[in-house]
Amino acid sequence: MQNFIAELIGTLFLVLFGEGVIANVKLKKTTGNNGGIIAITAGWAFGITLPVLIFGKISQAHLNPAVTLALAAIGKFSWESVPSYLIAQFIGAFLGSVIVFIIYYNHFKATSDAVAKSAVFCTAPQIEGLGISFITELVGTFLLMFIILALGDTALAGGIKAIAIGMLVWAIGLSIGGPTGYAINPARDLGPRVALQLLPVPGKGKVDWSYAIVPVVAPIVGALAAALLYINLF
Template identity: 45%
Template sequence: MNEYFAEFIGTFLLILLGNGVVANVVLKDTKGNNSGWIVITFGWGMAVFIAVFIVGQFSGAHINPAVTFGLALSGLFEWSKVIQYIIAQMAGAMLGAYTIYLFYLDHFKRTQDGELKKACFCTTPAISNRFNNLFSEIIGTFVLVFAVLYMSKPLLEIDGIESARVGLGALDALPVGLLVFGIGLSLGGTTGYAINPARDLGPRLVYSFLPIRKNAKTDWNYGIIPVFGPLIGAAIATAIFLYIK
C-alpha cells in the first residue's frame, strides 16, 4: 500500500470509529445513547489501535499532523513528506466525518440538541477559557507525542534519515491505543482532547457545510486551538525528547 494512501485510510478509520463512538453515545435513539465518557474514551482508544494496526506497516500510522510534525522535528521522518502526509490525513478525516453523517443520518434528524450533533464532528471546551483550552491541548498532545517518540521504531534509513514506523502488529499497535485511552480518561475532560489537528479541523470543515450546522455554530474562533495546541505540544515533546535522548 502506498504510504500516503495508508495515511488517508488510517485517518479515515480513526475518524469513522472515533467520531462514530461519539455519535453512538450522544445521538438520540441509538443503541449506545447515554452510555457515557468511558465508552467514548475506550472507543477512541480502539479506533487508534485499529488504524495503527492496519496501516502502521505501510506509513508508520502517524494519522495525526502533530505526530508527523514531531517525528520530523526529531529527525525520525523526512521533511519532504510532511505536507503530503498532512494532506492525506486531512482528506481521510473529512471522508470519515462525512461517512458518520450518512451512517447516523436518521439519528441526526431525531436529535434536537445542535451541540450534541456538532460533538459528533469536532471538539468543544467544557468551559470556554481560551488560555486554559490551549494549555489542555498542548499538554495532552505533549503526552501523546512524547510517548510515541519512545514507541517509534526506526526501521528504514533514506538519505541518512531514519524513518520511524509505529506499529507493525497487534502488540505494537495496542500501546498506542492504550495511550490515547489514558489521555482521554485523565486529560480529556476540558476540551474533548482533540490532540490531533486533522481530527478536529477535517470534521469541522465537513460540519460547516452540512445542513445540520444551523443548530450550532461551527465556531472557528475556537477551531484554531485544536490545530495550534497540538502542534505546540508536539514541538515541546520533541525538544525534551532530543534533550534527554
C-alpha cells in the same frame, strides 16, 4: 502514493471509529445513547490501535499532523513527505466524518440539541476559556508524542506497540480529556469541523471557528515540545 493512501484510509478509520462512538452516545434514539465517557474514550482508543496495526508497516501510521511535524522537526521523518501526509490526514478525517453523518443522519434529525450534534464532529470547551483549553490540548499531545517516541525506542513487537498507543490515547482521554473533549490531533478536529460546516446536518447551529485555533495549534506545539525534549534527554 502508497503512503498517501495509507495515511488517508488510516485517518478515515480513526475518525469513523471515534466519531461514530460519539454519535452513538450523544444522538437520540441510538442503542448507545448516554453511554458516557468510557465508551467515547474506548472508541478513540480502538480507533487508533487498529489503523496503526494495519498501516504502521506502510506509512508508520502517523494519522496526526502534530506527530508528522514533530517527527520531521527532529529528523525522524522527511520534510519532503510532510505535505502529502498532512493532506492525506485531513482528507481522511473529512471523509470519516462524512460517513458518520450518513450513517447517523436519521439520529441527527431526531436530536434537537445543536451542541450534541456539533460534538460528534469537533471538540469544544466544557467551560469557556481558550487559555485552559490550549494548555489542556498541549499537555495531552505532549504526553502522546513523548510516549510514542519512547515506545518507538523499545524492543516491543509492532502489534504490542499499537496496543500500547491505543491504551495511551484511552488514558489521556480519561484523565485530561474532560475540559476539551481532547482532540490531540489537528486533523481529527479540523477535517470534521469543515465537514460540519459543509454538510446539511439538520439543526446544526453555527460552527464555532473561533475555537478552532486550540485543537489545531496546541497539539502541534505540544508534540514539538515533546519531541525536542525527548531527543535531548535520550
